[in-house]
Amino acid sequence: MAQSCTKHENHACVVCHVGPRSVWHDLDETASALLAGGRRRREYGSGEVVFVQGEQNDGVHCVSGGTVGIRRLDDNGNSVLLELAYPGDTIGYRSFLTGSEHKTSAEALGPSVVCHIDRAAITALLAGNPALGLRFLKRSIGELEHAHDMMFRQATLSNRHKLVHLLLVLVQRHGRRHSNGSQSIDLPVSRRDLASMVGTRHETISRIIGRLETDGVAHFSGRQVTIPSVEALAGEIDRLISA
Amino acid sequence: MAQSCTKHENHACVVCHVGPRSVWHDLDETASALLAGGRRRREYGSGEVVFVQGEQNDGVHCVSGGTVGIRRLDDNGNSVLLELAYPGDTIGYRSFLTGSEHKTSAEALGPSVVCHIDRAAITALLAGNPALGLRFLKRSIGELEHAHDMMFRQATLSNRHKLVHLLLVLVQRHGRRHSNGSQSIDLPVSRRDLASMVGTRHETISRIIGRLETDGVAHFSGRQVTIPSVEALAGEIDRLISA
DNA sequence: CGCCAGGTTGATTTCGCTCAAGCAATGTGG
DNA sequence: CCACATTGCTTGAGCGAAATCAACCTGGCG
Numbered sequence: 001m002a003q004s005c006t007k008h009e010n011h012a013c014v015v016c017h018v019g020p021r022s023v024w025h026d027l028d029e030t031a032s033a034l035l036a037g038g039r040r041r042r043e044y045g046s047g048e049v050v051f052v053q054g055e056q057n058d059g060v061h062c063v064s065g066g067t068v069g070i071r072r073l074d075d076n077g078n079s080v081l082l083e084l085a086y087p088g089d090t091i092g093y094r095s096f097l098t099g100s101e102h103k104t105s106a107e108a109l110g111p112s113v114v115c116h117i118d119r120a121a122i123t124a125l126l127a128g129n130p131a132l133g134l135r136f137l138k139r140s141i142g143e144l145e146h147a148h149d150m151m152f153r154q155a156t157l158s159n160r161h162k163l164v165h166l167l168l169v170l171v172q173r174h175g176r177r178h179s180n181g182s183q184s185i186d187l188p189v190s191r192r193d194l195a196s197m198v199g200t201r202h203e204t205i206s207r208i209i210g211r212l213e214t215d216g217v218a219h220f221s222g223r224q225v226t227i228p229s230v231e232a233l234a235g236e237i238d239r240l241i242s243a
Numbered sequence: 244m245a246q247s248c249t250k251h252e253n254h255a256c257v258v259c260h261v262g263p264r265s266v267w268h269d270l271d272e273t274a275s276a277l278l279a280g281g282r283r284r285r286e287y288g289s290g291e292v293v294f295v296q297g298e299q300n301d302g303v304h305c306v307s308g309g310t311v312g313i314r315r316l317d318d319n320g321n322s323v324l325l326e327l328a329y330p331g332d333t334i335g336y337r338s339f340l341t342g343s344e345h346k347t348s349a350e351a352l353g354p355s356v357v358c359h360i361d362r363a364a365i366t367a368l369l370a371g372n373p374a375l376g377l378r379f380l381k382r383s384i385g386e387l388e389h390a391h392d393m394m395f396r397q398a399t400l401s402n403r404h405k406l407v408h409l410l411l412v413l414v415q416r417h418g419r420r421h422s423n424g425s426q427s428i429d430l431p432v433s434r435r436d437l438a439s440m441v442g443t444r445h446e447t448i449s450r451i452i453g454r455l456e457t458d459g460v461a462h463f464s465g466r467q468v469t470i471p472s473v474e475a476l477a478g479e480i481d482r483l484i485s486a
Numbered sequence: 487c488g489c490c491a492g493g494t495t496g497a498t499t500t501c502g503c504t505c506a507a508g509c510a511a512t513g514t515g516g
Numbered sequence: 517c518c519a520c521a522t523t524g525c526t527t528g529a530g531c532g533a534a535a536t537c538a539a540c541c542t543g544g545c546g
Contacts, residue, residue, distance in 0.1 A: 072391060072395050078398075080398045082391055082395070094384045094387065097381065097384060098381060098384055098385075103388055103391070104391070130376065133376050133380060134340075134376055137376060137380045138340065138341060140380060140383040141337045141341055141383055143387055144337065144383060144386055144390060145337070147391065148315060151323065151325055151390060151393055152315050152317070152325070154397045155321075155323045155440075155443075156321045199397050
């Protein structure tokens with residue numbers, strides 16, 4: 001579990017520097033100084049927007065606490081939550097590196113802390129640290145693998161299986177283990193967003209949730225989900241793979 | 244349109260060096276020599292595999308002629324065609340850079356020419372040319388944007404609209420303009436693969452094709468597609484966006 | 487208190503999946 | 517050259533799933 005830095009408000013954000021997920025860890029002194037100078041920390045309330053699709057890029061952001069949703073919109077009001085970013089993740093780096101406007105929006109899905117690193121600082125950092133570019137490359141490749149997995153699932157799994165898979169992913173990051181072996185999640189997203197992630201309508205998500213309830217594999221109450229046996233839930237998908 | 248290098252069989256592959264799509268263009272002399280030494284050209288017949296999912300990576304490949312399909316498989320025999328690679332595209336670089344086994348398979352979708360660049364050569368090239376890493380980064384980012392677009396469409400468009408969109412993409416690269424304004428495509432893929440790209444079953448693709456025929460917006464005959472008016476076809480999707 | 491956003495539920499229709507049959511093109515071995 | 521299998525595609529019937537449209541509920545919140 002990555003550490004939030006809400007306890008270090010007065011200090012430099014540790015997560016962005018040393019978090020193993022972060023591209024910024026393990027920089028030399030001059031680079032660290034450069035980073036410290038160009039970074040500005042800010043707290044976001046639930047629903048607050050970090051950057052907006054279409055807006056011109058003005059540097060990158062690094063999540064240091066909370067959860068940030070990356071969303072794509074179209075002119076018809078359709079909204080798809082493409083991915084979730086957690087402490088240590090750098091976001092908005094794609095439009096920075098390609099010098100284009102933001103292709104997605106980012107918003108805090110709960111109280112969050114996000115640092116902004118300005119254009120000049122990163123440009124200087126990249127010029128002085130070739131390794132930094134490679135780390136961005138690895139991160140980008142990781143996201144690409146993730147997207148390919150997603151595309152594959154979208155094409156092969158049923159809606160129910162896709163929702164189950166999503167729950168299994170969320171439980172890893174947001175799950176609280178209970179004494180009796182069950183786990184609970186505080187969903188960071190609305191039903192509509194769940195629906196967009198599964199690729200269906202929110203009414204359908206409601207109904208699938210109903211079926212999961214009657215099957216006893218998950219219990220939903222608002223954004224609270226309790227899963228009696230994560231193994232049983234995972235079995236729904238593994239069965240497909242091993243069958 | 245990118246040039247195939249089938250006419251330069253005895254020479255070094257030009258596309259890989261100077262193609263604007265290629266990450267290898269515009270290298271200095273020593274780098275070019277390094278590249279020339281580590282590269283081996285090979286022709287592939289239709290259906291021949293370039294590399295196989297699960298196999299250990301042994302360098303990268305650069306498409307220099309034809310079309311190569313990037314495919315993901317699972318244990319149940321499900322197959323999804325994730326993307327198409329064209330002359331100038333470098334493939335298999337992700338597993339190379341992350342030092343892992345191939346996460347996808349690549350196969351020639353028609354007579355193709357693909358160069359292989361061995362491990363040692365790229366490692367040396369990357370070490371000596373920081374710019375090369377950045378080019379891989381940009382390419383990776385481009386693929387990621389593409390994957391996000393795909394995810395968005397999968398979640399918002401109907402199967403018919405997804406197929407129409409796919410046809411519009413294919414016509415750009417494979418289309419032959421006819422004198423009366425219509426365009427023809429030689430589809431590089433089977434109906435099953437079309438289905439996997441749209442995220443549905445091949446029977447459904449057959450039926451959608453039937454409807455496109457009766458609506459007169461496209462005519463299918465085997466892998467030959469004729470589109471009387473690409474604009475009319477594009478209108479099916481634009482209507483959604485502007486509506 | 488009324489309003490509103492988010493969520494659930496219901497009724498209806500459309501759509502897509504499954505299973506199954508049929509068909510054309512291709513290849514193969516006798 | 518033919519019988520035969522194979523592969524890729526199409527078509528049909530039946531059924532289950534999901535989209536749509538609509539009503540309604542619930543918990544904030546001005």
